[in-house]
Amino acid sequence: MGKEGEPNIYTDAFLSVDFGCMEVRVAGQVVRLTPTEYKMLLVFLLHPRRMLSPQLILACVWGQEYTTPNLVRWHIMRLRCKLAGNDPSRKGLIRNQHGFGYCYDPWAAPPEIEQEIAQQRLEGEPRF
Numbered sequence: 001m002g003k004e005g006e007p008n009i010y011t012d013a014f015l016s017v018d019f020g021c022m023e024v025r026v027a028g029q030v031v032r033l034t035p036t037e038y039k040m041l042l043v044f045l046l047h048p049r050r051m052l053s054p055q056l057i058l059a060c061v062w063g064q065e066y067t068t069p070n071l072v073r074w075h076i077m078r079l080r081c082k083l084a085g086n087d088p089s090r091k092g093l094i095r096n097q098h099g100f101g102y103c104y105d106p107w108a109a110p111p112e113i114e115q116e117i118a119q120q121r122l123e124g125e126p127r128f
Contacts, residue, residue, distance in 0.1 A: 010045055012106035014093060015083070017045065026083055026090070036061060037079045044094065044104030053101040076102055 008019035016025040022038060024031045033041065043052065043060045054069040062071065076094055084090040096102045 012048075014090060014106060017041070026085055027087075029085065031082050031085070033079070033082060036075055037082065040075055040079055041104075044102075047104075049103060049105050049107070051097060051100045051103045057102065072102075 010017040010019070014026055016028075017023070024033055024038070024041065039061045040057065043057055054072040055067075057072050057076075058066050058069065061075075076096075080091045080094050083093055093106065094102055094104050
């Protein structure tokens with residue numbers, strides 16, 4: 001994801017992903033994802049704050065031959081739970097808008113860490 005010579009790490013206020021070793025951390029704690037959940041997370045990280053249709057997610061993660069949107073819904077539910085850990089307010093990091101799709105929004109933060117996010121906003125968007 002990064003340019004040659006740059007570390008392949010994504011970070012935002014909640015999440016850190018080391019693409020080299022495929023390690024995902026939330027609030028510093030390692031989160032174990034299935035290969036499918038990891039692929040889905042990568043799709044969201046490649047398009048932060050963009051609404052992605054279930055059909056697009058399905059095609060990116062499983063391939064064009066799959067046409068079951070319930071598959072996307074089920075895996076997003078599992079991914080939300082894993083990213084939230086013990087903090088249910090973090091389930092909003094992947095939000096949905098009925099009729100449009102899903103969006104990973106690292107700025108959709110619980111109030112207790114608004115200051116940390118405000119600092120990141122001053123420094124710029126999350127980057128790879």
